[in-house]
Amino acid sequence: MTLKINEARFLSYMAKSSSIGATENNGLNRLTLTEVDKEMRDLYIELLKEAKLEVRIDDFGNIYGRREGKIKNAPVIAFGSHLDTQPCGGRFDGILGVIAGLEVMQTLNDHEIITDYPLELINFTNEEGARFNPPMLGSGGITGNLTKDFIYDVKDSDHVRFEDALTAIGYKGQEANRLKEAKSFVELHIEQGPILDNENIDIGIVQGIQGLTRVNVKVKGVTNHAGGARMKDRKDALLAAAYMMIAANKMTEEIEGLRVTVGKIDNFPNVINVIPGLVEFVIDMRHDRDEVRHQAVQLIEERLYELATEHNVSCEVHRGWEYNMVPFDPSVIQKIREAVNDLNYSAMDLYSGPGHDAKYMSTYTPTAMIFVKSVDGVSHNENEWTEDEDLIKGANVLLNTVLGLAQK
Template sequence: METTKLRVNRKRLLDTINVSSSIGTLENGGLNRLALTEEDKEMRNIFVQWLQDEKLEVRVDDFGNIYGRRKGKCKDCPAVAVGSHLDTQPCGGRFDGVLGVLTALEVIRTLNENNIETDYPIEIVNFTNEEGARFEPPMLGSGGVVGEFTKDFIYSAKDNKDISFQEALLKIQYMGEEKHRLGNIKNFIELHVEQGPILENKNKLIGIVEGIQGISWLNVKVVGETNHAGPTPMENRKDALAPSAKMVTKVYEITNEMKGLKTTVGKLNVKPNITNVIPGEVEFMIDVRHEDDEVRASAIDRLREQLSTIAVMNNVEVTISTDWHSDTVLFSSDVMEAISEAADLLGYSKARLFSGPGHDAKYISKIADTGMIFLPSINGISHNEKELTLEDDIEKGANVLLYTILKLATTQ
């Protein structure tokens, strides 16, 4: 058949997504499939079987990343890699990450059933622990591949039950070999739900991602003095929570001063956390994001100064440290152009935008020309059971991925 008439099989793709949606299902239709759990193992086993059904060469590396390789005409040429992740948040949606893996599988199925041989090999990949919901920080599988994190660091990461990454990997029997890590690739392409409202607001179908915003996680520890709530006069208190509340307010106010800055306080611990005891210690995390690393750095400097001033004025101590950061990444213009050409060929509307969340593509861009395709998220909702990307949009996105891969895997 003419390649310009090639399309994915909608029913087969949606059926595949429905199988995924049945593993780790929550009451409201979302998913709880944390990395390296029994639910993750079940999904991995099915995914490996699907890869084998398509006669792909399957391998697993020492971080549990799963690969399926489809040979090209040039056996020793670098591959075009495509994929994302199958793990979810504890109350996650059915599409975040999952679509990137399963639409890639559908692309391979479509190429196989139409006997289309590409010049370059194609590799599907499912990265381990992208979400960071069980083991922090996120994107450990892809970060390990490119050397962002050492093996010792990744293996020693522990969940809230004191189980290490290495222990969990061994338990689900997905400890592979270092020699199987992703390498010798020319491109990496990741399809993903937007997880924001931009495409929907602009009434555009395909998001061509220009890059990923830089991210910093700041740990703020405020220390006052624990005391009895009853006999301690207000003027004699060193309440750690009251100034912490002012600090959190300041974290959000700073976004009014710096365009495009996003700040979030999503984690807070109060000690001793008892109704009739004055809090003596508060610890909270700040997530800071911007597409310009200099703006993000400036925001962090200003936050340090302003939070320290609040601490002095309230007679408490504050320590601010950077737990994790990841600089802004710009994607390949060639890959963006391939996505744009695919959207034009199929007659789909498009828009260029930056990604707010981090993705595996961020790290893989260190070893290959990389790009991402975004699909609309209804009401911009993600990391939530209500997350929704429409079936029509999924089908169209898979077709854009198909033609993008065909373009990248064909010699010019």
């Protein structure tokens, strides 16, 4: 049986969310644990109750909406995402997964369906990490990837502690209310990349989250006068760094699927008529396969030292933050695939570049993700956009995936 959501009701829920913390340019500014976050949470809880769900709040402020199943005391099928946003965020990042989850519950009510396993919809606290860094504190806490002491002591830029902010908006719940035992977790999210939009494909069946290595590079030359030093005598750190960045970028032509970014650079002394003597930058390298990424990192490291010699400077290279690819669960992926096929939507397998709550959840229970198009791949930006028809398709896939997972 292929069930479909109530489109008008779902879009009206999305519109309600879009009005809380709205910015002038159609985006949202709903930083975690602020007054606007509280306003959204209060409304959300009303909607959960309207959907006849049993509401709980845990000690990280994660909000659960539970719907009983036929099997008593069984592990739950969990799904959800986050309602917090970046300061200049969009209307869809995270929000889609939570609001579509609410609509899934209402659709089941409409059709008087009782699933075999119980269902729990989760809104995770502080996925974005924009106010309290690092991100994904709510999912990190309940999965044991981060300790409660660590999370409670994280401070925002005004030195406000996470725990105090949580208490201030009245959302510090009980540890006993945390997710207890899950059979699986599924998260619907916008892609935050351009692949589905460019290929005009409805649904991304997410295979995992890409691994990442940050290569920190320090290039040392000699600071000198722009007029005095002859070209052949110079030790120009910035020029050498430029060649290094081009070399890193060129590697993507040889290694299929490699993503290389230099987004941050410090140039010293950064003065118009002074040859730069010191440059520091970071190369962010990502790939779906860990062994390919490791190989690419090794190759670029060798190339950086060669280029330093060629350009008469010295360099220090060391690896910074690094994590391996997080593979999603084949059985949950299979349920998503079946739902997509039943609904006759087009789909492709892909990997997520950004991290998500699903990354931590995958360490706790079998997990996978569903992606829908982001127009032009834009996200973390007020111009983030997904068309209604794609939001609806995503919600329908979530609905049928949950139904498949919840069947004994």
